[in-house]
Amino acid sequence: MSTAEHTLVLDPITCEGRGLCHLAAPELIELDEWGYPLLPGAGLRATVHHADRPAARAAVDSCPVLALHLERQRQSKTTPL
Amino acid sequence: MSTGVPLLASRSRSEHVAQFGPLPDLSSPERRGRLIDEVERAGLRGRGGGWFPTHAKLRAVNESAASRRRLSRGRHPIAIANGMEGEPASSKDVALMAANPHLVLDGLSLAAQSVGASDARIAVHRGSAAEEVLTRALRERDDDPVPIALVLPPARYVASEESALAHWVGDGVATPVFPDRPFQKGVDGRPTLVQNVETLAHLALIGRNGGDWFRERGCTSAPGTTLVTVAGSVVRPSVVEVPVGTAVLDILDQAGGPTQPLLGYLTGGYGGAWVSAGQLDEATWDPESVRSAGGVIGASVLWALGEDTCPLVELDRVTSWMAGESAGQCGPCMFGLPSIAEDVHRLAAGAPGADVVPRLRQRLGLVAGRGGCKHPDGTARLVATALDAFSKEVLRHEQGSCSAPEHVGPRLPVPETRSLTADTARKDFR
Numbered sequence: 001m002s003t004a005e006h007t008l009v010l011d012p013i014t015c016e017g018r019g020l021c022h023l024a025a026p027e028l029i030e031l032d033e034w035g036y037p038l039l040p041g042a043g044l045r046a047t048v049h050h051a052d053r054p055a056a057r058a059a060v061d062s063c064p065v066l067a068l069h070l071e072r073q074r075q076s077k078t079t080p081l
Numbered sequence: 082m083s084t085g086v087p088l089l090a091s092r093s094r095s096e097h098v099a100q101f102g103p104l105p106d107l108s109s110p111e112r113r114g115r116l117i118d119e120v121e122r123a124g125l126r127g128r129g130g131g132w133f134p135t136h137a138k139l140r141a142v143n144e145s146a147a148s149r150r151r152l153s154r155g156r157h158p159i160a161i162a163n164g165m166e167g168e169p170a171s172s173k174d175v176a177l178m179a180a181n182p183h184l185v186l187d188g189l190s191l192a193a194q195s196v197g198a199s200d201a202r203i204a205v206h207r208g209s210a211a212e213e214v215l216t217r218a219l220r221e222r223d224d225d226p227v228p229i230a231l232v233l234p235p236a237r238y239v240a241s242e243e244s245a246l247a248h249w250v251g252d253g254v255a256t257p258v259f260p261d262r263p264f265q266k267g268v269d270g271r272p273t274l275v276q277n278v279e280t281l282a283h284l285a286l287i288g289r290n291g292g293d294w295f296r297e298r299g300c301t302s303a304p305g306t307t308l309v310t311v312a313g314s315v316v317r318p319s320v321v322e323v324p325v326g327t328a329v330l331d332i333l334d335q336a337g338g339p340t341q342p343l344l345g346y347l348t349g350g351y352g353g354a355w356v357s358a359g360q361l362d363e364a365t366w367d368p369e370s371v372r373s374a375g376g377v378i379g380a381s382v383l384w385a386l387g388e389d390t391c392p393l394v395e396l397d398r399v400t401s402w403m404a405g406e407s408a409g410q411c412g413p414c415m416f417g418l419p420s421i422a423e424d425v426h427r428l429a430a431g432a433p434g435a436d437v438v439p440r441l442r443q444r445l446g447l448v449a450g451r452g453g454c455k456h457p458d459g460t461a462r463l464v465a466t467a468l469d470a471f472s473k474e475v476l477r478h479e480q481g482s483c484s485a486p487e488h489v490g491p492r493l494p495v496p497e498t499r500s501l502t503a504d505t506a507r508k509d510f511r
């Protein structure tokens with residue numbers, strides 16, 4: 001298993017806000033007052049360190065609409081936008 | 082028109098060619114490459130709000146088309162001119178299209194050719210004053226190497242965001258898309274170039290006169306001239322063209338100056354930022370200077386707010402409208418913005434209760450960066466900057482009074498405010 005960092009990505013348009021990801025990984029994902037997930041850093045992409053990877057994986061697996069993804073971090077962006 | 086800016090008569094094609102000369106020939110790949118080099122030399126940055134370097138976008142569309150071509154044939158890029166002008170307080174794009182439709186269409190033609198597009202669209206919202214002018218202008222052009230068609234997406238604020246525009250051209254639904262960016266995957270999955278109409282007008286002049294010519298005006302970091310909608314408590318609400326980097330006070334003077342002592346300004350439009358009077362006295366109209374003064378250029382709106390107007394009452398009307406313009410897709414936007422609008426409404430009405438302003442501030446921090454597009458970010462900034470710029474008035478309202486209860490000054494233009502439900506949202510975006 002690699003130790004490369006991963007990024008947890010939330011698609012806010014697909015997300016339906018039922019909060020299953022929070023139940024699966026409360027230490028990683030909070031819910032806001034409207035019931036929508038708050039990733040660490042309160043954005044749509046959060047860096048997941050090695051130790052948090054199982055929690056992130058559990059959150060991703062719990063989402064019934066596939067609104068969460070775990071991406072391996074790329075070294076550099078190749079496009080300007 | 083809503084901001085009270087008069088429109089000039091439009092130039093015919095023959096008048097246009099007589100004034101500006103013919104368009105350069107881009108029939109070879111070398112010439113297309115040289116045009117992009119010239120745009121880079123010019124240092125042209127997009128006038129649709131983000132000031133993103135235009136040459137970088139042209140190259141990005143070219144590159145994503147080249148990498149795609151290896152996978153599938155016959156999926157040429159498409160170019161879209163964004164003449165939607167979603168900001169109600171802005172008139173610069175419609176003023177430009179009304180006066181110089183062919184300059185915008187020339188720019189679209191050059192940009193479309195430079196990315197190897199097979200077709201192009203110019204988009205103005207349904208009901209736009211530019212529709213008739215453009216229809217007439219397009220009838221005068223049958224020689225564009227890339228065919229151009231006029232399209233009329235619905236008049237919704239976020240329909241003018243670039244992924245929403247591409248979505249509408251492809252699928253007939255004007256809602257923003259996540260996470261694909263149009264330059265990679267836009268209309269029907271094709272690489273899609275979206276440029277503001279003013280950006281394209283500058284590009285048409287750069288194509289004729291070159292990058293060095295363009296750099297003769299403006300500043301090093303943002304060359305050229307730019308259009309500004311100056312309105313509110315000024316003598317002559319107008320669209321002015323100034324070199325980027327012109328002193329903000331000079332721009333106000335070009336609109337006849339203020340009609341009364343000012344409380345502050347709305348910069349950029351409804352997704353922009355408020356600043357208090359005095360904060361812009363030293364600033365020049367370029368992205369960096371306006372930002373360090375606390376404002377944003379955004380849609381290039383400079384709205385002067387007079388002392389006879391309560392900023393919080395204005396904020397209330399605009400915030401409710403912005404909340405109703407959510408596309409109803411993302412929780413922090415479709416629920417967060419109405420909650421924010423309700424807090425602002427209580428504050429504007431006076432004596433909101435001690436918990437409202439702290440709760441509002443907390444909510445503002447919770448919506449930015451969490452939507453599929455930047456609509457929540459813009460709305461949160463509008464409100465947060467008002468609380469800072471007009472902190473005295475906020476205190477007064479918390480105590481149940483108001484310094485301008487008569488509220489007689491010019492009102493910020495607000496189209497019909499929608500109440501939001503997921504069902505109505507879907508229909509409204511077609």
Ligand SMILES: Cc1cc2nc3c(=O)[nH]c(=O)nc-3n(C[C@H](O)[C@H](O)[C@H](O)COP(=O)(O)O)c2cc1C
Binds near residue numbers: 129131138163164278
């Ligand atoms: C909510 C929202 C509304 C927007 N409205 C407009 C608009 O009315 N006109 C426009 O040109 N760009 C608008 N934009 C910016 C576009 O997404 C896009 O960046 C722009 O058209 C690109 O043109 P430029 O590179 O020439 O500036 C909007 C963006 C957002 C997030």
Ligand code: SF4
Binds near residue numbers: 018021037062067
């Ligand atoms: S489980 Fe999926 S749909 Fe539910 S709140 Fe989490 S991300 Fe959204």
Ligand code: SF4
Binds near residue numbers: 257409410453454457
């Ligand atoms: S943030 Fe709001 S306007 Fe933007 S895509 Fe999501 S719901 Fe639509």
